[in-house]
Amino acid sequence: MIEAFVVALDLAELGFEGVVPERTGRPAYHAATLLKIYIYGHFNRIQSSRRLEREAGRKLELMWPTGRLVPDFETIADFRKDNGEAIRAICRHFVHPDSLDCFSTP
Numbered sequence: 001m002i003e004a005f006v007v008a009l010d011l012a013e014l015g016f017e018g019v020v021p022e023r024t025g026r027p028a029y030h031a032a033t034l035l036k037i038y039i040y041g042h043f044n045r046i047q048s049s050r051r052l053e054r055e056a057g058r059k060l061e062l063m064w065p066t067g068r069l070v071p072d073f074e075t076i077a078d079f080r081k082d083n084g085e086a087i088r089a090i091c092r093h094f095v096h097p098d099s100l101d102c103f104s105t106p
Contacts, residue, residue, distance in 0.1 A: 036062075049080070
């Protein structure tokens with residue numbers, strides 16, 4: 001469910017950082033991957049970034065949608081801090097599906 005929900009969103013239009021990769025340096029984790037981890041944590045009442053890091057490395061239901069990527073706890077915490085407004089918009093949309101114009105249904 002998390003995979004289908006995140007894939008259907010236009011993360012760039014929602015204002016998420018890390019959707020378009022930088023031209024230089026090491027590539028960052030894509031915003032979709034970090035959002036999947038965040039939503040998984042929300043559904044499973046896991047707020048700690050350190051615990052989400054551990055879960056990403058050992059829970060099969062989280063390995064599959066993230067492609068076995070395991071961002072460290074600082075990356076998860078920074079994602080949450082840097083994308084607070086966009087995350088709140090996603091939560092509002094999840095409760096009220098008509099609240100986002102950028103949600104595309106196939």
